[in-house]
Amino acid sequence: MILKTKQLLCAAVVVAAMAQTAPVAELATKKALTLAVAKEIAAASSRFAQKNNWNVVITIVDDGGHMVYFERMDGVQTGSIDVAIRKAKTAAAFKRPTRLFEQAIADGRTVLVALPGGMPFEGGVPITVDDEIIGAVGVSGVTAQQDGMIAQAGVDALPKILGR
Numbered sequence: 548m549i550l551k552t553k554q555l556l557c558a559a560v561v562v563a564a565m566a567q568t569a570p571v572a573e574l575a576t577k578k579a580l581t582l583a584v585a586k587e588i589a590a591a592s593s594r595f596a597q598k599n600n601w602n603v604v605i606t607i608v609d610d611g612g613h614m615v616y617f618e619r620m621d622g623v624q625t626g627s628i629d630v631a632i633r634k635a636k637t638a639a640a641f642k643r644p645t646r647l648f649e650q651a652i653a654d655g656r657t658v659l660v661a662l663p664g665g666m667p668f669e670g671g672v673p674i675t676v677d678d679e680i681i682g683a684v685g686v687s688g689v690t691a692q693q694d695g696m697i698a699q700a701g702v703d704a705l706p707k708i709l710g711r
Contacts (some may be wrong), residue, residue: 580609580682582694585616586655587708588602588674588684592701593618603688610680612636620688627687634671634694635685636664645671646695654680656671672702676709
């Protein structure tokens, strides 16, 4: 009986020692785009577009490229709907503005046209908080450069939206 107790005690000590040295897995913590913030970003983009009399589609997606908010101004062509969505998804998926793809193709890297799901036109801009991509804005309806300016206006409003 004493031998059995000593064996159990030894086994318990070994298990406890192993548990202390075993690595502990942890989950990452990350910021997430909310509907309220997405609406504010879209509102800032919309104000910029309206100030310039540009009718556009504005799409906000989360970091996984899933739509959080969508706005289609009166009079904009329906073809801009899918373009804005794809611009936002591309900016989120590749974590960079879509104008970089447009510029690379203009510089001769035509292979980028084959990017799965990619939209190589300016107008998609990632939304970044503390160096972390939380989503993206996609705009379509005027020239690609103007689309990019509208998307950037929304992203530039983020510090004010977040009170920073």
